[in-house]
Amino acid sequence: MNEAILKQVHDYLNGELSGTALTEFEAQMKSDPAFKAEVELHRDIDIALMGDDEIPFVHTLRDIHAKATIEENRDVKATAEEVSPTTPNRRIFRFAVAAAAAILLVVFALPILFPSPDAMQISKNTIGSAPTLEVRRSSEGMTETTKSLIAPYQKIKNGQYSEAIPELTKIYASTNADEAGLGLGYCHLQVKKYDNAIEVFEQIRAKKSDISDAATWYLAHSYLRKGDLQSTENILQKIIQSETVTLKRREQAKKLLNSL
Numbered sequence: 001m002n003e004a005i006l007k008q009v010h011d012y013l014n015g016e017l018s019g020t021a022l023t024e025f026e027a028q029m030k031s032d033p034a035f036k037a038e039v040e041l042h043r044d045i046d047i048a049l050m051g052d053d054e055i056p057f058v059h060t061l062r063d064i065h066a067k068a069t070i071e072e073n074r075d076v077k078a079t080a081e082e083v084s085p086t087t088p089n090r091r092i093f094r095f096a097v098a099a100a101a102a103i104l105l106v107v108f109a110l111p112i113l114f115p116s117p118d119a120m121q122i123s124k125n126t127i128g129s130a131p132t133l134e135v136r137r138s139s140e141g142m143t144e145t146t147k148s149l150i151a152p153y154q155k156i157k158n159g160q161y162s163e164a165i166p167e168l169t170k171i172y173a174s175t176n177a178d179e180a181g182l183g184l185g186y187c188h189l190q191v192k193k194y195d196n197a198i199e200v201f202e203q204i205r206a207k208k209s210d211i212s213d214a215a216t217w218y219l220a221h222s223y224l225r226k227g228d229l230q231s232t233e234n235i236l237q238k239i240i241q242s243e244t245v246t247l248k249r250r251e252q253a254k255k256l257l258n259s260l
Helices: 003-013 019-031 033-048 056-077 087-113 117-124 144-157 161-175 178-190 194-207 212-226 229-241 247-259
Strands: none
Touching: 003 019, 003 033, 019 033, 144 161, 144 178, 161 178, 178 194, 178 212, 194 212, 212 229, 212 247, 229 247
């Protein structure tokens, strides 16, 4: 999913799409099941990364519980002589409230408090945007390495990861350029060649260059998808504690670490 569509998805989930854009977006969801599933996945990610105070369903659950408690206390105080003809209706209401609370608990609260084995899939899809190649508008002054990377990075943008790997492998082997390595590692990550991705990202990370922070972020996801949670947690902790990493990236690392 390219950046423009990803922004549109976020705008839709945040209620910021309107008019023709909203109509066309919802029409695409109806006609394209894969696209609809992708949108729902981003919605699930947003919910999983929310705090309890941000989830409206939790508020609803608490409100229902409070109402049920009030009704229960009223019944306890009532004596046999004070029971009115409306008591059966009150009990029906109480049971209805309890049933609604149970449904909300099962559907919304329990999956958050007690994640199923598939819940890790949410965390596995928090990589974020693909790496981009910094190039000047003019080819003047552009290095030969940068020129050679334009085509494979366009393949990355288009989601053609397998097609980009041979080109990036050749460029990285001959130049050892971090930009080539970052793109190569990202492609390996996307095609589930996690050991290859880890090897490349570790090499870039060891150089401590300007690209090291991005490589470290992708490295954490490579370990996560491989199933090595201990290594994932260790790397995320280092990102959080690093003074050279941007505040936004540290916040992303905290959210991801809390979701594991």
